[in-house]
Amino acid sequence: MTTWITICDTCKRDDWDENTHERTHGEEMAELVERHAGGRNVRTRRVSCLMGCKHGCNVAVQANGKLAYTLGRFAPAEEAARAIVDYAEMHAASETGRVPFRDWPQGVKGHFVTRHPPLPSEDDKD
Numbered sequence: 001m002t003t004w005i006t007i008c009d010t011c012k013r014d015d016w017d018e019n020t021h022e023r024t025h026g027e028e029m030a031e032l033v034e035r036h037a038g039g040r041n042v043r044t045r046r047v048s049c050l051m052g053c054k055h056g057c058n059v060a061v062q063a064n065g066k067l068a069y070t071l072g073r074f075a076p077a078e079e080a081a082r083a084i085v086d087y088a089e090m091h092a093a094s095e096t097g098r099v100p101f102r103d104w105p106q107g108v109k110g111h112f113v114t115r116h117p118p119l120p121s122e123d124d125k126d
């Protein structure tokens with residue numbers, strides 16, 4: 001089951017300024033995550049706004065039939081991008097999307113914002 005990392009490419013952290021930044025923080029983060037995800041067992045996509053603008057940079061980790069998560073408050077940096085991709089690979093390897101806390105990369109700790117249970121399958125109709 002493929003795990004997707006959805007990266008908000010329009011996030012701007014508090015220190016963003018059009019005079020000093022050519023690109024949004026989200027664009028910088030997307031580029032870093034995409035580079036780290038290359039050749040790994042996850043896929044990436046970009047969206048403009050995950051509605052968590054006050055605590056960017058934001059990403060979502062999702063797969064069909066599994067717990068889904070939004071993570072935020074990342075600065076666009078190599079360590080953060082690597083941790084996000086490492087976590088997403090563990091999500092991909094897990095049956096339910098639940099990755100034991102002891103296995104979380106240090107770089108994602110403290111960055112979880114929301115968790116969404118998977119939707120019921122069509123077979124689960126009442």
Ligand code: FES
Nearest residue numbers: 008011050052053
């Ligand atoms: S701009 Fe990134 S969540 Fe809204």
